[in-house]
Amino acid sequence: MRILVLGGSGFVGRSIAELAAARGDDVTVLNRGRADPPPRVRALTGDRQTPGGLDALGDATWDAVVDTWSADATVVAAAATALQGRAGHYTYISSRSVYVLGEDRLVPHDEPGYAGDKLRGELAAAGFGGPLLLARAGLILGPYENIGRLPWWLNRLHAGGPTLAPGPRDLPLQYIDTRDLAAFVLDAAATARTGPFDLVSPPGHTTMGELLDITNEVTGNHADLRWTDPDTIIAAGIQPWTHLPVWLPPGPLHTALHGSDVTPALAAGLRCRPVRETITDTWTWLTSLPDGAPHRADRPAVGLDPQIEATLL
Template structure:
């Protein structure tokens, strides 16, 4: 197949390009040349889809499918979708399009944020769910349900990570010592390896199978405790995880997610955050590898010189070392009392 991949040099796009080339497809990438190197074996075109003129390099070109792994601005996606470049469009979205996480089993019929398909402006990660829903609508309204696949990914991990949550845990645990760990180690997580996400998208493209899918394991596939253990095993660290009560963490001003990555506090508003339904993707052929493999491969990438290059506008993750030690000291004092 002749595939046009928008971007194609960072994390999800990079994995899709690598897999597509391995499958024998002819791949053209279209990007600004700012994020990373184009893979060997692709036809690399330069442009910027934020304007009509920016698509000039694609004029007169045709492909079997367009794959859009990173669109964040609805108007940019709409411009690409309307360019009549291919009869099929694949868009990688996010489960953040859903308005509520109050119940387990959120599926593709759940209420979403009210996106606007022609909304323009700079990328805005603070409005990720709204913006991604707008991008979905741009694709849906242009291609219809049968000629487009929308992959709503959950928390993506794996080599060449540009989010930084799993790399932070690996790096911190590799340093050793006592490591601040949040709440219940048995709390379930749903993590999807970037290579499994990419394989699923390409499978749908090859089959020209339209639809909307939550691309997540159909149930939690690890726990916070197992993830920390996997990090220790991958790095060979003897670090000691100190599991601290959530209420105490709040009392010390520790921020969920930002300072202790992947920590979503228990509560009615987040009961379904790590329990999204992946039944549709599973039925469509999603295959997922063990989380321990993702952890190991991510560590090998980091050890070989890999570096997290955050998406523009994203803040780095992780608690400062001094603050971590202050919280641990306070926890120890409380335990003694």
């Protein structure tokens, strides 16, 4: 297939471009050129937020387009309109954040922030006018992560010593490995699959205990995990998700993020690798980087201040 990835140098976009090239597809990526592209792809430079940002595409055609944009939806609208009649299929990488917390309905069209941007991105992608897949991903982990969630835990447990482990140990987690997301998207493009799909592992794919136990093992068993109940953590002013990445205490928000029914996606071919593989491969990638994991400038830093952790323990 001839595939165009709008993005293609970081995290999900890179995983898609890399897998497509490994499968033998003819891959083109368009981005601002701030990072080296994956091997065996054609790299075009363009800033989609500026006039003429798509000019490098010329009049070329593709079998499939994958758009990873996550901010202002006018950028998605411009690409979808420009590629009308020039591609056989369009995928927009969206998010399960488009749902109202704990409900099956979507957030309002004027919802501010990330959720609203993703929903408006979905609506803008419809301007493509052809087969459209909306990939509503949940928590994404794996190599190339530039948000910092799993990399933070890997580095923290490698540092070792008494380590705050947020309980309960059997707290179920759902996420999707970036490479499994890439495989679903590429397979769906090849079969012209359309519609929205919630893309995350089945409920109970892993637990907080398994995630941290394997992370500790993979990084050398340096950490003494001190499992702590959620009320104690919250009372100490420690913020779920940001101070302790991935973790949310039991409650409505946790249920919304980690209680998804993904039966349609599984029936459509979604396959999720074991959590050990995701952790091991992310650690291998992370330790290969001379300057540590990259971090997106538009996302806040995550992680717990060592002194706050020590005080609570």
